[in-house]
Each structure stands twice: as C-alpha cells, then as structure tokens.
Amino acid sequence: MNRARVLVVVRYGLLVLVLAAVVWALAGSWDEVSRELGRMSAPAIVLALVLTLGAPLCTLVGWRILLADLGTRLPLAPAASVFFVGQLGKYVPGSVWTVLAQAEMGARLGVPRRRMAVTGLLSIGLAILCGSLLGVVALPRLLARGSSPVTAWVVVAAVVVGAVLFWPRLLNAMVALGLRVLRREPLEHGLGGRAVLATAAWFTGAWVSAGVGVAVLVRSLQPAASLTDLAVAGVCGFALASAAGQLSVLVPAGVGVRDGVLALLLVTFMPLSAATAVVVVARFLAIVADLLVAGGGWAWGRRQHLLGSAG
Numbered sequence: 001m002n003r004a005r006v007l008v009v010v011r012y013g014l015l016v017l018v019l020a021a022v023v024w025a026l027a028g029s030w031d032e033v034s035r036e037l038g039r040m041s042a043p044a045i046v047l048a049l050v051l052t053l054g055a056p057l058c059t060l061v062g063w064r065i066l067l068a069d070l071g072t073r074l075p076l077a078p079a080a081s082v083f084f085v086g087q088l089g090k091y092v093p094g095s096v097w098t099v100l101a102q103a104e105m106g107a108r109l110g111v112p113r114r115r116m117a118v119t120g121l122l123s124i125g126l127a128i129l130c131g132s133l134l135g136v137v138a139l140p141r142l143l144a145r146g147s148s149p150v151t152a153w154v155v156v157a158a159v160v161v162g163a164v165l166f167w168p169r170l171l172n173a174m175v176a177l178g179l180r181v182l183r184r185e186p187l188e189h190g191l192g193g194r195a196v197l198a199t200a201a202w203f204t205g206a207w208v209s210a211g212v213g214v215a216v217l218v219r220s221l222q223p224a225a226s227l228t229d230l231a232v233a234g235v236c237g238f239a240l241a242s243a244a245g246q247l248s249v250l251v252p253a254g255v256g257v258r259d260g261v262l263a264l265l266l267v268t269f270m271p272l273s274a275a276t277a278v279v280v281v282a283r284f285l286a287i288v289a290d291l292l293v294a295g296g297g298w299a300w301g302r303r304q305h306l307l308g309s310a311g
Helices: 003-028 030-039 042-069 076-091 096-107 113-144 152-165 168-181 193-221 227-247 257-266 272-303
Strands: none
Touching (some): 042 113, 042 272, 076 096, 096 113, 113 168, 113 227, 113 257, 193 227
C-alpha cells in the first residue's frame, strides 16, 4: 500500500473514530439534550440559519477580491458556482479537495489552474488567520475553563499581530516561500494592500455572521446570558473553534474539533446539555447553508457545462 493510500485510510479511520465518539457522547446525555432541543424556538433557528448563510456569502466576496487581485475578474454567477461547489470538498478529509475542485472548474472558465489554486490556498490561510485573531478574545476563557475577563492586552496583542501578519510585504514573502517549498512558479505580482485588507474584512465578517447565529441559538436557551458571554463565547468562541477545526485537516470540516472547542466555551455559562444542543444545531445549520449555496452554484455550473466533461 503506497503512502497516499495509507494517508487516505488514516483520515477516514480518524473520521470514523471522531464520529463514533460524538455519537457515544450524545447517547450518554440524549434525554437532557433532546429536552433542550425542544426548548429552542423556531424563530431563533430560522434567524440563525439566515446568519449562517451570511458566512459563505461574505467568504465568496473575499475570495473573489483575492482572485481579481491575482489577475482574474470573474462575474458573480460563475464565481459563486466555482466557489460554492468547490467548498463541498471540505467535507472530504483533507482541505486540498476544495482547492482541486475550484481549480478544475475555474479552468473551464479560462482561469489558470495555478492562479485558482493559489487563491484557494490563500483564502484558507487568511480565513484561519482572521478566525484565530478574532478568537483570541475567547482564549483566556477556554484556558481557564470558566468565566474569564477579557483583558485589554489580549485585544491589543490580536490587533498588533494582525497588523504584522497582514502587512503586504510580509504576506507576499510568506506566499513566495510557500510556493518555493511546493516547487511552484511564483505569482505574477504580489498581493496589493487594499485587496488584503478588503479580503480580511470580508472574512472577519463571515466569522462574525456565523458567530452571531450561534449567539442567537444560545440566547434562545439561556435568556439570562449576558452580552459579554454571547460575544466572547458565542461570536469569538465560534471563530476560535472554527479556526481550530480548519487546522485539523485530517477530519472533514473540522468535525469534532470545532464542536468540542465551542462546547467547552459555552459550558462556562450554560449547562452542558444546553451547550450540546447549540453545538448540534449550529453544525446542522452550517451543513444546510453549505448545501443551499452549493445547490445554486451547481445548478448554474451544470447549465454552463462546468461540471461535465470538457468539450
């Protein structure tokens, strides 16, 4: 068995173990969790779904800005088709499938595969960076495993680190180094500062939109939750948990990792059964949102022959 096949077996084996652990954990407290699910209001779930849908839409805008800065301006419809259908690749162990799918579809629109692949990799990296910087606010609470005040130095440190890492000269140097390590040709030109800032703003907006959706679910079960708890554990905590999930490339879409980190943050101010219910519904809504936008992208792509055989 070659190395690639072994890695695939390991990834799917890990996925099975993670899912088994999740099922086992839910089964042990399902009576309490099911009661909390019954308490969650329908308007809150609908509003949370709308906010969750905002995340892929914001991410699309940022991805499109990066692609345009690298030399290709795709109209909104084909860009959405390529991006949303390709994003389904994150449900396969290993984030590379998203990039490969987008590169293949983009090639049918005349976009060089390397440019599309670099845009995809940059998007993943910048999204993780934005989520991590926003999530730093929730880190003291996660480490303390209890309510912890947000100190000014945490916010200041996040701003300073963000300013350094998003400095175009440093960012371009890191991209160039990465391409050399991968033995790929360098970019035709470096990323512009305006494009980097705009992309970071949209990616951060995506994390905030989905995080507010989580906060809505929390408020439905925990009406007494303070705005600080909702903002730190809900919004910033979701960003931190999702960034950690994206870094765990061996499991698809951060399954288990994102959910576990988010649950640890939520139990700092609400019962475990309620936190588990929020995590379960948030994961379900994320999948529904991905399927909805991918369905629209798939329908457009089929009409434009982006998904069939070439020619």
